[in-house]
Structures are given as structure tokens and as C-alpha cells.
Amino acid sequence: MKTSEFREAIDYKRIKADYDKGLSSSQIKQRMEEGLDNKPVESPSKTVKEIIADNVFTYFNLIFVIISVLLIVVGSYRDLTFMPVIIANALIGIIQELRSKSVLDKISVLNAPVTSVVRDGEVITVPSKDLVLDDIVIFKAGNQICADAIVVDGNVSVNESLLTGESDEITKKPGDTLMSGSYIVSGTCRARLEKVGRHSYISKLTLQAKKTRKGEQSEMIRSLNRIVKFAGVAIIPIGFILFYQAFYINHYTIKESVQSMVAAVIGMIPEGLFLLASVSLVISAMKLAINKVLVHDMKCIETLARVDVLCVDKTGTITENEMTVSDVIRASEEYSEDTVLGLLSDFAAAQDADNQTMNALKKHFHRPAGRIAISTTGFSSEFKYSSVTFDREAFVIGAPEFVLKERLAEYKERIDEFSRKGYRVLAFGKYSGIPDGKELLSAVDPVCFVILSNPIRENAPETFRYFAEQGVEIKVISGDNPVTVSEVAKQAGIKNAGEYIDATTLNTDSAIKDAVTRYTVFGRVTPEQKRKFVRALKKAGKTVAMTGDGVNDVLALKDADCSVAMASGSDVAAQAAQLVLLESDFSKMPDVVAEGRKVVNNLERSGSLFIVKNIFSIILAIMSICFGMKYPMEPSQISLISVFTIGLPAFFLSFMPNKDLIRGRFITNILLKALPAALTDVIIVGAMIYFGNIFSVGPTDIATASTILMSIVGMMIVYQISKPLDVYKLGIWIFCGVGLVCCMIFFSDLFAITSMSNRCIILCVNFSIIAEPCLRYLTLIFRKVRNFFIKEA
CATH class of the missing domain: 3.40.1110.10 (Calcium-transporting ATPase, cytoplasmic domain N)
Structure with missing residues (x-):
């Protein structure tokens, strides 16, 4: 926005109230009726309609609707068994997001920016959104300027870095303009609001401190997006070719051709994987919210779990706020x-x-x-x-x-x-x-x-001991004397606290680059230097978390991979950060890290179950095309396997405690864990089809045998990823196994499970026995490959 545009007068009758008295109640009411309040233009969270639309109108749901219509048209109603899972997935996503919205909105209200304002001759505090045009507001150091205003009394120093990119402080005296989006560094003033709500800068910027970089995703979500996009692209040509081959070349009936194509497509769709990740992050955000940790950006839960450098300030983090x-x-x-x-x-x-x-x-x-x-x-x-x-x-x-x-x-x-x-x-x-x-x-x-x-926080030594044990390096970045900060850091038990430097001696980028890797404590640091330290650490390949509570921390908070603010600090720091410790208790940080590690590690484990089916289905579909054969299984059989060897165990295992260090890349880990089981499925099902044809076993028998073989391998991989076993994990495994057997026995018609010939039974038993060593040796091979990749990373 140009300066001339900012200075344009709003076409309303202005009220020049005395700065000691402010507006009257009747004038406030009039302004509210005129719509001249400071409500933000955009809602800070998704609406209920947006949540429902995001979970219902997805690409894969469209594919499932098309598949359902095709199955209904050909009269294959039994193969619609996948629909309850899809509906349940959508409902779970909607319910969890609505619950999360409710919890987070309530806490956001508790932590919403407030402003001191003069009304009817009294100083009161109101939510910033309830301010009106011509209100007389009081700004103090640390306050974020919530609407465009003009100083009428007092002097303040203002940092407009969020607007201009320059961190220089600007002195403002009566008659000077205060721009929304900037913040007070020092001093106190009274100011008259000139532009509010949709007319102010804050509506157009939505405050850079609150915004996340558009399109930025965590490594885990980026990896899942790649998997989903690949599957989304692959299913269309493979589906068309399978149908064309079955109907026009092999001359199967249209019903059989559709069933064959649908079974392959359903197997290739990771329908629950992305949902499981989203639900896991949402539930983690809710749990943290209940523990008084406000999550502005859910991706930071994962990012913090991967952090290997944590930058902290002395005051408010290592020591108590009170001096x-x-x-x-x-x-x-x-x-x-x-x-x-x-x-x-x-x-x-x-x-x-x-x-x-x-x-x-x-x-x-x-x-x-x-x-x-x-x-x-x-x-x-x-x-x-x-x-x-x-x-x-x-x-x-x-x-x-x-x-x-x-x-x-x-x-x-x-x-x-x-x-x-x-x-x-x-x-x-x-x-x-x-x-x-x-x-x-x-x-x-x-x-x-x-x-x-400043007294050392009582739980600070224990907290820093935890980070040392977890391999997280601490950097203390403070504006105080480096000798003082070093001594305080020693008392708090920070490793290598004796390695300190005066930041005033770091005058070049190369000096900063060298210092951030050599020293633990940095004293006399300026706001701009904090930002440079964070950038230098990131360039050195570190995943950096930054904690702060003051206006001088906001630039560094913006550049850190994960930013954490104390609610007792300045408004702008709390709004710039991805996480806000609402009780300003730094000892909550280990819980946040543990929550992130649980999400990532469990999704690596549970997500591999989904990928097993996808890899198997893609390979088997390509083999069917190459060898001109009909896809051997039916949609209802794929659904049965998905429920008991993928969906249920993945869901329950994703919420198990898991504080292990995160090693390697998410997509590499998940693929290398899935490949042994997927290839085992391909080998034994491929062998079943090959030898079944040699011994003249019927296609329905082969389909049933393939379902049983895949179920056995599925239960093996669930058992494997559940290690070390405990009562809860063993209970999940037994429940899924019993459920699978019961469905095959009591709902055999629903899932197309038929009685098999003696020849088929013999083949099925033999390949079941072969499956175990095949899975074991493939797992050993890929474990070595995985360890190699982790070592390289």
C-alpha cells in the first residue's frame, strides 16, 4: 500500500475526544453500529463449512464415488464394503478438526491480544478486535500496534521491521503516525485510532508475525503429499488399461472387468494414510492445548521433534522473569x-x-x-x-x-x-x-x-539435562554481559556453558558463521544478530528452534524452523511464534518434543502398513497388464485386508508413547519398512497365481488363497512393527487376527471368501510357510539398506 493511500481520510465524521477522557459509551455504540470496529477481515481458523468441505470434497473421495457408481451399475453391491471405511475416515477427520477448532478457539480467546483504552474517563482493557475508530488507546513497551493511530501524548520508540524490513528504532512523538503491524520498543504514549479493521494495515498484512510462509510444509507432510500424488496419478492409466485388457482382450464380462479394475485401484489408494497423519497432528495439538501449550501452526509439532539446536534467552527461560x-x-x-x-x-x-x-x-x-x-x-x-x-x-x-x-x-x-x-x-x-x-x-x-x-527457574536444570540426553544442543543468546550469562547457564546445567563470546566482537557474517558452531553462550546480542545467528545455524545444516518473549526476539522467531514464545512476554512475540507456552513454563518443552517424536515415529511405523498394500497393488497391477491376466482379487477382499491388517492396527499404534530419536528421512524410512512385506506379498501371491494356473486351480480359489496369504503376511508385519510387545500391542494384534478370521468364517459371502479345492489348500499352506523366511530375509536386507541411508543422512 502506498503512503498516499494510507493517508486518505475515511469518509466518516471524526470524533476528536480528549486523550484523558476518550470516547463515551454512546459514541462507542455508534461506532459499533457503523461497523467501525477493529475486527479482523479474515477468520483466524477454518469455518465449520470449510472443515466439512476439506474432508468430503477430496480427489480420492471423487475416485471412490466414481468407483461406487460403476459397481452399482454392474450390480456388484457386495464390493461396496470399502465405503464404510471411507465414510468413517471423512467423519473422523471432520469430528477431530471440529473438536480441535473448539479447543483452540477457546484458548485463542484466552490468549487474544488486548489493548488498554481510555473510555468515559477511565482506563480499561478490551480485546483489540473491540476497539473502534477514534478510540484513545495506551501503548507501552512490548505492545503490538493493533490499528493505525496518531500519537496524541507521550513519546515512544517503535520498531517497524515487520513493515519495512529495517530493525532501526524510530522515535514517535505527538502528531506522528503509528502503523499497525509495528510494535513499541520503549516508552508509553496515548494515541487516537485513525484506521481500524479492514481499513488498517493489519488487515492487509494480517501481521507478518502471525503468518506462516504460504505453501511451507514439514518433511513428513511433504513426503505424504508425494506418495498421495504418485498414487493419484498412477491409478487412472492403470485402471483404464486393466479394464480395457479384461473386457476387450480377455473378454471377461463387464461386471468381472469392473471388479478386477476396482480391486487394483482400491489397493493403490492410500486412503487412510494422509488422514491418519492429519488426525495425529490434530489430536497432538489438542493434547498440548489442554496442557496450556497453544499451537499456532501444527507442522511445528513435527519440526520440534527433529530439532537439534535450541536457542534460548537467559531471562524468562533459564531464569525467572522477575528481576x-x-x-x-x-x-x-x-x-x-x-x-x-x-x-x-x-x-x-x-x-x-x-x-x-x-x-x-x-x-x-x-x-x-x-x-x-x-x-x-x-x-x-x-x-x-x-x-x-x-x-x-x-x-x-x-x-x-x-x-x-x-x-x-x-x-x-x-x-x-x-x-x-x-x-x-x-x-x-x-x-x-x-x-x-x-x-x-x-x-x-x-x-x-x-x-x-534473576533466580534460576527451579526446573531449568532438569529440562536442560533432558535436552542434553536427547542430543539437542543449547545456544544461549542474550543481550546481557556474556560472563554473567555464562555463569547463569552453568548454574542451570547447560553443557559447555563456559564457552562464551561477546557478540559485539562479531562484526562480519563469516565471524558469526564460525562463532555459532564454536560457542554456547552469546552475550550483548542485538535483535538483528539474533536473526543472523539463527540463519547461520540453519545454513550449517541444523534444525533450529528459538524461544523468546520480547520484541527483540521476533525477527529470530520468524526465521527459526520452530519458534516458541512465552505468553507472559510481548504480544508480538506470542503472535510471531508457532508455539506459545501459555503458562510461560519452559519445563513444558520436553513434553512438546516427546509429543512430536511420538507423532513422527508412530506414523513411520503405522504408515508403512498403508504403503505395503499400495506397493503390492501397483506391482501386481503392472504384472497383470504385462502378462495379460485378470487382477486376481476382488474389492471386498482388499477391503477386508485393509481393515484388519492396516486401518485398525495403524490407528491404535499411532497413539502409543514413543520418545525415540528421529533418524533418517521420513519417506526413506517408511518405504524401506514397507518394501519387505510388499515384496513378500508380490512373491507369494504371484507364485500362487502361477502354480494355481499350472495345477488348474480356479480363479475364485486363487482369489481366496491370495486373500489368506496377504492376511498372514499382514499379521506378520503388524507383529513386527509392534515390537517391543506389551499387553496393549499384543491385545491389538490378537484383536485384529481374531477379527480377520471371524469375518472370513461368518461373513464369507460378504468378503467373497469361498471354500477351496484340496490342490489350492496345499498350495496355500506351502506358500504360507514360505512367507515367513521370505519376509525375514527381505527385512534383514532392507534394514541394512536403511541403516546405510540413515548413516549417510
């Missing part, structure tokens, strides 16, 4: 203790409690001496200081490296002594000029050093 003043050390005898405490109290009184440091200072220094502030600058994350100018003197408090400049060497030993103990040290001193929030032109004359501390 306290531990001591005050005078720099010289020039100022008495009472004078120092009075100066710090006056300084703190003039500042807003818009960050943890200033909040700690205001709580500790609460006995002002009465000095009147004539100007202030809020804390700058870029220049690491804040300031207050009194009548004739200006005072600054900030990071010693930034405010002491060339005088740092005089006090370095004293500062390092406290830093080595895990304390944060701030230098408080007198400045010769008038600070403007930008870089100081000269060193301050130190008055004292304020010693701050």
Missing part, C-alpha cells in the same frame, strides 16, 4: 550513599515500568529526593541504556560496555567479579550532554553500579 536489585556499589566517594539512593529513586520515579529492569529499579528505589525530570528516554535495546534529564544534569543507566565506553577498563575487574557470580551489572552515571535515545557521544561519569539478579 531484583541485589546490591548497589558506589563508584567513588564523591557521592554519599544517601545521595546515590536519592538519585536512583528520582531516576526510577521518572521512568515507566515498561521492562523487567526498570520494574525492579522502581520497586527497590522508592524514596525520591524530589528532583524534577524535564525529559526521559526509554530503554533502547540497540544502545543498551535509558536516561533522565533533570534541571541541569542528565543521568544514564545501562550496560557498562555501552555507557562507560573508553572508561570501562577502569572498572572492568570489579564488574567481572559480579558477572562471574551470575549477576547482571548496570552502570549508573552522569552524562555531559542531553541523551536522545541514540548512541551516547561520550562516556558517562559513573556514580554507582547496580547489581541485579
Whole structure:
């Protein structure tokens, strides 16, 4: 959008309310009736209609409808046994997505952005969507600007990086414009909303912080898409050729030709695989939501399970959010203790409690001496200081490296002594000029050093021990002194915490690239550097997760493979992240990782069952075409095998606990697990057809024998992938086996199971015996191949 377009006036009568009183209740009601509220243009989640449509109107469902119509036309009603499975699949998908929508929408409401607004002379908090045109809102550090506004009182520093791509802070004073999509870095102001809802930038951007990159998918979903697309393309030509060959060349009846074609096509369709993956992710998202972890983007559940580098901040992650003043050390005898405490109290009184440091200072220094502030600058994350100018003197408090400049060497030993103990040290001193929030032109004359501390989170050592055991490397990226951060990291039990570096020395991309692989702790990191660190780690082939809670974390959160925010942090960090820890409890992270590993590992295991049938059906269909024979099995027999050796075991096994490390690529793993059983099926069913023809066994007998043989191999592979067995897995295996046998005995007509001739029984028994060593040796071969691929990866 062009600037001229932004400045166009909205054709409504404007209300210039006093910034101390705001709009009245009647004016709010009028604005609501006019539709001038701040509701987003797009719904944040799928509607019920969209969920139903996504699960019903799919490519494969269209194929199944066509197949059903063909079977009905030829009168083969028995072969419609696959329809209940398809309907059940669609219903499960719809029900699970609706349940997930309900849970996530409720939690999203609890975590929805809110804004402080002045109405009827009182300051109240309302959901950002309920703001109206001309509302007087109050913005503080960490707040996301939810609608286009103009500052009417106060001064703030604003980061517009989400709009412009530049991370420089811009000072905004009365009369300046605040753009929705940017956020407040420091200071407090009151602003009048100029454009809301569909008229504002936020509606067109939908906030880059909330958006995911279009079309981006996790490795698992990309792999499943490839499998589904391949099957979707292959079934059409193979289906046509099979029908043409059976009807026009082999001169079977149209009913037999359709049955043959449908059996092959049904076998090639992985109808439950993609659904199983979607349902698994949805259920995981629901479980995490119940445990107070909000999932903005479900693909991150898998991504976090694959993470091998986790970037964390010190404050709020390793330590508690609350900061306290531990001591005050005078720099010289020039100022008495009472004078120092009075100066710090006056300084703190003039500042807003818009960050943890200033909040700690205001709580500790609460006995002002009465000095009147004539100007202030809020804390700058870029220049690491804040300031207050009194009548004739200006005072600054900030990071010693930034405010002491060339005088740092005089006090370095004293500062390092406290830093080595895990304390944060701030230098408080007198400045010769008038600070403007930008870089100081000269060193301050130190008055004292304020010693701050954050207690280590009680469960932090246990959490970091878990990640060390799981092979996840920790990188501590902080804006604090690297010595301090290193000591805190040691206390938290982070491996290699003694390897630290001052990020101010990393001035080139090559230096950053080298540092991210060598060091564990990074201090004095700027917001832009955090982003560069994440990018450098990704270029090094790492899967990177980033945690953060402040506005200075948002750029890195956007670039990380998986981003995690604390709900107690800034609005923009929570909205930029894929996962939000609603209780700001970092100890929840192992549970999230375990949930992701369970999903991926179980889908690799369960998904291989689906692929067995698909590979077998494709190979057998191609063999039928090449050798000019009719596809040997009927649709109802394929459905019977699918239910008890694929669908039911895959569904139940996909929810078993599984915390194993993820090794190798998803598509390679799933194919190498499926190939031994698929090839075993091809060998024994192919042999059954070949020798059945030699010994003049009828086609119905061959079909029944093939069904039995495939069922036996299916139960073998279910048993194999269920290892190590426990009572639950053994119960699933026995249930599926009994169900399979019962259906063959009591519902034989429904599933086209006929009595077999003695010759056929003998062949079936022989090939059943051969199946076990065939599967065992093929499994050993492909296991070696799989281990080779994993080693290469």
C-alpha cells in the first residue's frame, strides 16, 4: 500500500475526544453500529463449512464415488464394503478438526491480544478486535500496534521491521503516525485510532508475525503429499488399461472387468494414510492445548521433534522473569550513599515500568529526593541504556560496555567479579550532554553500579539435562554481559556453558558463521544478530528452534524452523511464534518434543502398513497388464485386508508413547519398512497365481488363497512393527487376527471368501510357510539398506 493511500481520510465524521477522557459509551455504540470496529477481515481458523468441505470434497473421495457408481451399475453391491471405511475416515477427520477448532478457539480467546483504552474517563482493557475508530488507546513497551493511530501524548520508540524490513528504532512523538503491524520498543504514549479493521494495515498484512510462509510444509507432510500424488496419478492409466485388457482382450464380462479394475485401484489408494497423519497432528495439538501449550501452526509439532539446536534467552527461560536489585556499589566517594539512593529513586520515579529492569529499579528505589525530570528516554535495546534529564544534569543507566565506553577498563575487574557470580551489572552515571535515545557521544561519569539478579527457574536444570540426553544442543543468546550469562547457564546445567563470546566482537557474517558452531553462550546480542545467528545455524545444516518473549526476539522467531514464545512476554512475540507456552513454563518443552517424536515415529511405523498394500497393488497391477491376466482379487477382499491388517492396527499404534530419536528421512524410512512385506506379498501371491494356473486351480480359489496369504503376511508385519510387545500391542494384534478370521468364517459371502479345492489348500499352506523366511530375509536386507541411508543422512 502506498503512503498516499494510507493517508486518505475515511469518509466518516471524526470524533476528536480528549486523550484523558476518550470516547463515551454512546459514541462507542455508534461506532459499533457503523461497523467501525477493529475486527479482523479474515477468520483466524477454518469455518465449520470449510472443515466439512476439506474432508468430503477430496480427489480420492471423487475416485471412490466414481468407483461406487460403476459397481452399482454392474450390480456388484457386495464390493461396496470399502465405503464404510471411507465414510468413517471423512467423519473422523471432520469430528477431530471440529473438536480441535473448539479447543483452540477457546484458548485463542484466552490468549487474544488486548489493548488498554481510555473510555468515559477511565482506563480499561478490551480485546483489540473491540476497539473502534477514534478510540484513545495506551501503548507501552512490548505492545503490538493493533490499528493505525496518531500519537496524541507521550513519546515512544517503535520498531517497524515487520513493515519495512529495517530493525532501526524510530522515535514517535505527538502528531506522528503509528502503523499497525509495528510494535513499541520503549516508552508509553496515548494515541487516537485513525484506521481500524479492514481499513488498517493489519488487515492487509494480517501481521507478518502471525503468518506462516504460504505453501511451507514439514518433511513428513511433504513426503505424504508425494506418495498421495504418485498414487493419484498412477491409478487412472492403470485402471483404464486393466479394464480395457479384461473386457476387450480377455473378454471377461463387464461386471468381472469392473471388479478386477476396482480391486487394483482400491489397493493403490492410500486412503487412510494422509488422514491418519492429519488426525495425529490434530489430536497432538489438542493434547498440548489442554496442557496450556497453544499451537499456532501444527507442522511445528513435527519440526520440534527433529530439532537439534535450541536457542534460548537467559531471562524468562533459564531464569525467572522477575528481576531484583541485589546490591548497589558506589563508584567513588564523591557521592554519599544517601545521595546515590536519592538519585536512583528520582531516576526510577521518572521512568515507566515498561521492562523487567526498570520494574525492579522502581520497586527497590522508592524514596525520591524530589528532583524534577524535564525529559526521559526509554530503554533502547540497540544502545543498551535509558536516561533522565533533570534541571541541569542528565543521568544514564545501562550496560557498562555501552555507557562507560573508553572508561570501562577502569572498572572492568570489579564488574567481572559480579558477572562471574551470575549477576547482571548496570552502570549508573552522569552524562555531559542531553541523551536522545541514540548512541551516547561520550562516556558517562559513573556514580554507582547496580547489581541485579534473576533466580534460576527451579526446573531449568532438569529440562536442560533432558535436552542434553536427547542430543539437542543449547545456544544461549542474550543481550546481557556474556560472563554473567555464562555463569547463569552453568548454574542451570547447560553443557559447555563456559564457552562464551561477546557478540559485539562479531562484526562480519563469516565471524558469526564460525562463532555459532564454536560457542554456547552469546552475550550483548542485538535483535538483528539474533536473526543472523539463527540463519547461520540453519545454513550449517541444523534444525533450529528459538524461544523468546520480547520484541527483540521476533525477527529470530520468524526465521527459526520452530519458534516458541512465552505468553507472559510481548504480544508480538506470542503472535510471531508457532508455539506459545501459555503458562510461560519452559519445563513444558520436553513434553512438546516427546509429543512430536511420538507423532513422527508412530506414523513411520503405522504408515508403512498403508504403503505395503499400495506397493503390492501397483506391482501386481503392472504384472497383470504385462502378462495379460485378470487382477486376481476382488474389492471386498482388499477391503477386508485393509481393515484388519492396516486401518485398525495403524490407528491404535499411532497413539502409543514413543520418545525415540528421529533418524533418517521420513519417506526413506517408511518405504524401506514397507518394501519387505510388499515384496513378500508380490512373491507369494504371484507364485500362487502361477502354480494355481499350472495345477488348474480356479480363479475364485486363487482369489481366496491370495486373500489368506496377504492376511498372514499382514499379521506378520503388524507383529513386527509392534515390537517391543506389551499387553496393549499384543491385545491389538490378537484383536485384529481374531477379527480377520471371524469375518472370513461368518461373513464369507460378504468378503467373497469361498471354500477351496484340496490342490489350492496345499498350495496355500506351502506358500504360507514360505512367507515367513521370505519376509525375514527381505527385512534383514532392507534394514541394512536403511541403516546405510540413515548413516549417510
